[in-house]
Amino acid sequence: MDLAALADFNLVAAHGGFGRASRAAQRPKATLSRKVTELEAQLGVRLIDRGSRTLRLTPEGRALHERTQGPLLELGEAGRAVTAGASVPSGTLRISAPIVLAHVLLPRVAADFVRTYPQVTLEIVAEDRKVDPVEDNYDLVIRINPDPDERLVGRRILEDERLLVASPDLPDSLRASEEGAITAAPAVAHIGTSTGALWSVRTGAGMRVVSPQIRLRFSSFLMVQDAVLAGAGVALMPKLLAAPAIAAGRLVVWGDDDGPKVEIWALQNSRRLSSSKIRAFLEVLTSIA
Numbered sequence: 393m394d395l396a397a398l399a400d401f402n403l404v405a406a407h408g409g410f411g412r413a414s415r416a417a418q419r420p421k422a423t424l425s426r427k428v429t430e431l432e433a434q435l436g437v438r439l440i441d442r443g444s445r446t447l448r449l450t451p452e453g454r455a456l457h458e459r460t461q462g463p464l465l466e467l468g469e470a471g472r473a474v475t476a477g478a479s480v481p482s483g484t485l486r487i488s489a490p491i492v493l494a495h496v497l498l499p500r501v502a503a504d505f506v507r508t509y510p511q512v513t514l515e516i517v518a519e520d521r522k523v524d525p526v527e528d529n530y531d532l533v534i535r536i537n538p539d540p541d542e543r544l545v546g547r548r549i550l551e552d553e554r555l556l557v558a559s560p561d562l563p564d565s566l567r568a569s570e571e572g573a574i575t576a577a578p579a580v581a582h583i584g585t586s587t588g589a590l591w592s593v594r595t596g597a598g599m600r601v602v603s604p605q606i607r608l609r610f611s612s613f614l615m616v617q618d619a620v621l622a623g624a625g626v627a628l629m630p631k632l633l634a635a636p637a638i639a640a641g642r643l644v645v646w647g648d649d650d651g652p653k654v655e656i657w658a659l660q661n662s663r664r665l666s667s668s669k670i671r672a673f674l675e676v677l678t679s680i681a
Contacts, residue, residue: 393431393434393435394427394430394431394434395464396427397427397428397430397431397434398431398456398460398464399464400413400423400424400427400428400431401427401428401431401439401453401456401457402457402460402461402464403416403417403424404424404428404440404447405440405447405449405453405457405461406457406461406529408447409447410424410425410447428440435452435456437450437452438450438452438453439452439453439456440453457526458526461526462661465667480509480511480668481509481511481512481667481668481669481671481672482509482511482512482669483511483512483513483669484512484513484514484515485512485513485514485515485531485532485669485670485673486515486517486529486530486531486532487514487515487516487517487530487531487532487533487534487673488516488517488519488523488525488528488530488532488533488534489516489517489518489519489533489534490518490519490520490534490535490536491518491519491520491612491613491614492612492613492614492630492632492633493534493536493632493656494516494517494518495518495614496632496633497632497680498516500680501673501676501677501680502514502516504676504680505672505673505676508672508676509669509672512669512672514673517530520611520612522535525544525659525660525661526661531660531667531669531670532658532659532660532670532673532674533658533659533660534549534656534657534658534659535656535657535659536654536655536656536657537654537655538657538659541659544659544660544661545659545660546657546658546659546660547657547658547674548655548656548657549656549657549658549674549677549678550632550655550656551653551654551655551656552630552631552632552653552654552656553630553631553648553649553653553654554628554629554630554631554648554649554651554654555628555629555631555634555638555645555647555648555649556591556593556602556626556627556628556629556645556646556647556648556649557620557626557627557629557634557637557638557643557644557645557646558620558625558626558627558643558644558646559620559621559622559623559642559643559644560641560642560643560644561623562578562623562625562626564644564646565577566593566595566600566602566646566647567597569600571597571598571599571600572599572601573600573601574590574601574602574603575600575601575602575603576602576603576605577602577603577604577605577625577626578605578607578624578625578626579602579604579605579606579607579625579626579627580606580607580608580609580610580616580619580620580624580625580626580627581604581606581608581609581610581616581627581628582609582610582611582612582613582616583609583610583611585604585606585609585628587606589604590602590603590604591603591604591628591649592649592650592651593646593647593648593649593650594647594648594650595646595647595648599650600647602626602646602647604625604626605625606625607624607625608624608625613629613630613633614633616629617629617633617634617637617643620643621637621642621643626646628649629643630654658674658677
């Protein structure tokens with residue numbers, strides 16, 4: 393197999409089209425198309441369906457891309473390391489992270505990382521959707537309470553908890569309630585919160601149960617927090633996000649969520665060896681987190 397042609401195919405697949413790959417690599421589109429055609433001829437299979445308006449990989453093309461993209465990137469990194477005389481992290485590191493974590497913690501981690509490893513270009517995309525590191529071309533994905541996935545390996549980097557918080561101007565209706573009694577309260581929730589669910593929280597006076605009367609739902613906890621600060625109701629918030637406002641007296645804690653801890657994991661494609669830049673980023677992340 394022509395490794396140069398394979399690299400061009402992976403470039404086109406990763407960028408989602410010949411035009412985008414051409415602009416990214418600053419190489420003629422016709423050259424990339426010819427190299428992919430030559431690779432298809434060598435393998436005897438079609439890798440890309442060219443009839444559609446957007447690039448679409450055939451099943452054979454998708455399998456080839458998934459199995460070879462990682463090893464080719466590692467070969468390139470190994471070559472750069474040998475040229476430099478040491479395995480110094482270099483190249484581009486793309487990371488997908490939840491919006492809250494990306495805003496609250498990762499800017500500080502990122503700044504420390506690029507100061508320590510100036511040969512790495514770091515890209516962090518803040519998004520709450522469940523991305524595929526292979527399909528979406530990420531080196532590392534950070535997820536909250538991830539489901540088991542045999543395609544991904546990683547480690548837990550942080551634990552967090554949820555707090556029931558409110559504006560200081562909102563009367564704490566839990567103070568006067570009896571243990572075990574269900575207390576209704578106006579509430580703001582993340583859009584993924586189950587309708588009709590009760591919130592069990594631990595308070596200084598014991599367990600309390602809240603029946604949230606949800607007035608507002610948002611797709612981002614940042615928006616949830618802004619609404620709570622404006623007095624719209626109570627909310628179950630990540631402690632990592634709410635802590636600064638609590639310390640400043642802008643939010644008060646009504647109770648601690650009685651559910652399990654929130655686990656935050658850093659995951660990567662299980663078919664790839666962990667690169668030096670990923671290991672370096674995780675070291676910085678765990679040291680700060």
